[in-house]
Amino acid sequence: MLLLASDNAIDHVLDKPLIVLGGMPVVTMHMVTLLVATLLLLWVLLIAAKSIATGPASQGNDRYLTRGRLGQLVEVMITYLRDRMIRPVIGEPATARYLPYLLAVFFFILMNNLLGLIPLMDLQHVLGIDRLTGGKTWIGGTATGNLAVTAALAFVSFLVIQIHGLKELGLRGWAHHLLGGAPWWLFPIMVPVELAGHIIKPAALAIRLFANMVAGHTLLATLVLFGYTAVKAGTGVLGVSGITLAAGVFAVLISFLELFVAVLQAFIFMFLTAVFISLLSHHGEHEAHGEEQGHGPGEGRGREAEAAHA
Secondary structure (H helix, E strand, O other), rough: OHHOOOOOOOHHOOOOOOEEEOOOOEEHHHHHHHHEEEEEHHHHHHHHHHOOOOOOHHHHHHHHHOHHHHHHHHHHHHHHHHHHHHHHHHOOOOOHHHHHHHHHHHHHHHHHHHOOOOOHHHHHHHOHHHOOOOOOOOOOHHHHHHHHOOOOOOOHHHHHHHHHHHHHHHHHHHHHHHHOOHHHHHHHHHHHHHHHHHHHHHHHHHHHHHHHHHHHHHHHHHHHHHHHHHHHHHHHHHHHHHHHHHHHHHHHHHHHHHHHHHHHHHHHHHHHHHHHHOOOHHHHHHHHHHHHOOHHHHHHHHHHHHHHHO
């Protein structure tokens, strides 16, 4: 555990330049990590899609069964998110239209969050790989712990939300939405507030994801740093062993919490994007959908408001 420690806990979180041209980094560690996460995600989902796909007719009814644990896990996750989370919020036909994007966002963030839980930077240091590459760490960290990455994801969601609003409501309806149902003479107050809200919502998505990823990994690195600090302070073998053992136990416990947070933050980013899409939809269609599901219009709006507040 002491081998994985560093003088600075933030060192495990910060991005590192790899190729610099003209004083500006053009390739960084998080860029490489994003690329690796994307390739891993495509590989995993292709395997899952192959196992979920209907088999040949010679298999009989068994051809409709999903084969393999990975395919079954992905299928359950997609079915749950579609039927229990996305469709009740945005209704149809918006679910069919935006489901690919929402699922792509969820799995992309999830893959990056999970990849960040693997101590790739420390493994490269322990194995001496960084010394072979001139002291550079080519992969590691959590790309979603980089505000530039989360801001880019939030910006794409912002574009999707606004394009949906323009297509759903039209330019006049989108502009009328800026009044928030208030009388026209409140235009000077409501429009700036609503415009700010359109920007603040995706900004909150970016900051929430970034802050949770940075906080968790900084806490883990700090726990590991306790034993390293004890060694530098000249604490005896017994003291160092006790501190290292206690820090290791707490680090394992925090790692399980981080695993939960990794899934939760991917879900929150995806779900709130769906909620923001629903807020720029024809509300009458959602009320009718809610009544078909056995819920009144007021209950549907209340559920959306609670989700947006969360």
